[in-house]
Amino acid sequence: MASNVSPLPKAGPPASAAAVPALAVQDVALYFGGLRALDGVTFSAAQGSVTSVIGPNGAGKTSLFNTISGFYKANTGSIRFFGDSVDRLHAPDRAKLGMARTFQNIALFRGMTVLDNIKLGRHAHMETSLLDALWYFGRARREEMELRREIEERIIDFLEIDHIRNAPVAALSYGLQKRVELARALAMKPRILMLDEPVAGMNREETEDMARFILDVKEEWGVTILMVEHDMGMVMDISDHVVVLNFGQVIAQGEPREISNNPEVIAAYLGSGDVGDLRARVQQGRGRREVA
Amino acid sequence: MDWLFLAEVSLAGIGAGGLYALTGLAFVLIYKATRVVNLAIGEILMLGGYVFFGFAAGLALPTWLAILLTLAVAGLFGGVVERLLIRPMLGESPISVFMLTIGLGSILVGVVELLWGANPLQLPDYMPNTPLFIGEAYVSAKVATAFAVAAVTVVAFLLLFRFWRGGVALRATAGDQAAAYSMGIDVPRVFSLAWVIACITAAASGMLVGAIGGISPTMGVFGLSVLVVVIVGGLDSVLGAMVAGLFIGLLEALTGAFLGGEFKMLATFTLLVAVLVVRPYGLFGTHEIERL
Numbered sequence: 379m380a381s382n383v384s385p386l387p388k389a390g391p392p393a394s395a396a397a398v399p400a401l402a403v404q405d406v407a408l409y410f411g412g413l414r415a416l417d418g419v420t421f422s423a424a425q426g427s428v429t430s431v432i433g434p435n436g437a438g439k440t441s442l443f444n445t446i447s448g449f450y451k452a453n454t455g456s457i458r459f460f461g462d463s464v465d466r467l468h469a470p471d472r473a474k475l476g477m478a479r480t481f482q483n484i485a486l487f488r489g490m491t492v493l494d495n496i497k498l499g500r501h502a503h504m505e506t507s508l509l510d511a512l513w514y515f516g517r518a519r520r521e522e523m524e525l526r527r528e529i530e531e532r533i534i535d536f537l538e539i540d541h542i543r544n545a546p547v548a549a550l551s552y553g554l555q556k557r558v559e560l561a562r563a564l565a566m567k568p569r570i571l572m573l574d575e576p577v578a579g580m581n582r583e584e585t586e587d588m589a590r591f592i593l594d595v596k597e598e599w600g601v602t603i604l605m606v607e608h609d610m611g612m613v614m615d616i617s618d619h620v621v622v623l624n625f626g627q628v629i630a631q632g633e634p635r636e637i638s639n640n641p642e643v644i645a646a647y648l649g650s651g652d653v654g655d656l657r658a659r660v661q662q663g664r665g666r667r668e669v670a
Numbered sequence: 671m672d673w674l675f676l677a678e679v680s681l682a683g684i685g686a687g688g689l690y691a692l693t694g695l696a697f698v699l700i701y702k703a704t705r706v707v708n709l710a711i712g713e714i715l716m717l718g719g720y721v722f723f724g725f726a727a728g729l730a731l732p733t734w735l736a737i738l739l740t741l742a743v744a745g746l747f748g749g750v751v752e753r754l755l756i757r758p759m760l761g762e763s764p765i766s767v768f769m770l771t772i773g774l775g776s777i778l779v780g781v782v783e784l785l786w787g788a789n790p791l792q793l794p795d796y797m798p799n800t801p802l803f804i805g806e807a808y809v810s811a812k813v814a815t816a817f818a819v820a821a822v823t824v825v826a827f828l829l830l831f832r833f834w835r836g837g838v839a840l841r842a843t844a845g846d847q848a849a850a851y852s853m854g855i856d857v858p859r860v861f862s863l864a865w866v867i868a869c870i871t872a873a874a875s876g877m878l879v880g881a882i883g884g885i886s887p888t889m890g891v892f893g894l895s896v897l898v899v900v901i902v903g904g905l906d907s908v909l910g911a912m913v914a915g916l917f918i919g920l921l922e923a924l925t926g927a928f929l930g931g932e933f934k935m936l937a938t939f940t941l942l943v944a945v946l947v948v949r950p951y952g953l954f955g956t957h958e959i960e961r962l
Binding site for chain 2: 447449468469470471473474478479481485486487488489490498499562566
């Protein structure tokens, strides 16, 4: 349990660099034929913050995620990651730079155990070539095993999934699978962690666990978080910055408090009318968590 | 019952089974990595036999050089086919891709007939001819050599998948392409690699099959037995291809010897139907795979 008292290797960035946002999305547009999935999207995520992207279904949130992580190529605009443009990089190269993501519908390697899934997160950071693999015995192997073990223990302890480490992922509950996905993303040594609906389909207890993990990742690991989420209570609770998308455009952004009172945002969510109801729900969600 | 005869037939059957297993492996590799049911595998095997014939007999190159060149040509062929024919079909219906491989098979038969004619040809002898006895049972030295080569190749593959990072990447890609891509695994390269390795394997198999029984444009029907092998074993299971390969080789040999050659197909396809009734995904296949 108390094995992770040692100073965490991934501290925050040097103070001088803090002005550079972890992620800067500038004027990004993405078209599918005539459909504008994203249209002039501009926002940034400050280092060490939690930034949430919200919006109704079909607003382009997942498209935005896919564009940032390199699954789609933006038609126009640019994306900077800690100041460097990643526009020309494919998804695997972006992953190597430290972009880790989870998926809306869980994308685990079924048929593998929890531990194997997490280990695979380190794949991008291992430089072993075929020749090394043939020479793979002895010191190099031992060193790597130690490194891996440390990371795994730390992640596994942290996410409280030790009891299922050898279980096949397919056998786990939905909430636990989501947690394993998070663990695997953490094993990628992320500088930014992109969570696509981390608590969708979870019950309240699981949601609260997940919210706690996300905050801990931010605070203890110094990882910047970008998340898409529909659970307004959680979004308003743990975000530093909220970006609202509708029909592929950013219609508002700011602190959670401003956003929850923004009539345009509320209208986008509910159509016209019934503004009071959503406001009540948003504020209720907030109160719930403050009590907890 | 003549036990010696039974032993000889069985050994010959297992020898042939080794080649089924090897070719089945080529099939499984492509299916596992790219989810493409490659019905051209028999024709690619045939192509291997002919290309070897071209180098060894046509150009009269030394055997070792002809083998290496054949493997190289096959690898190149696999890479080109993947890049030009299969990759553009990504995301299309599996049936379309499946039809495409049937077309590819027909084209290969046509090309081979144009270049070398439709008559069966004899490969230059490159394997030992001295009869081999295991105890008292006679085994054709060619069959024994082919089996040994197949066995060594299969074992080499298993080790490679287990310990080489490319093997890990392959398994991850087979598990979930999106997740693999997001974790720094270059999925398109895995696709390419799978086709290259599979075509090399099929060509190797073709050289062995051709050395035993000669080559002809119709030797692609070998692929039909291989299809039975991989369906029985499970389309995505390396172990399944090995076990089913040996078993079906044995079954064919025994049926051929004791019931007559015309019952071979009846026996294997009866087995196929029986296995599919009990285990629709094959003996060792993953449950979710598509049922053919």
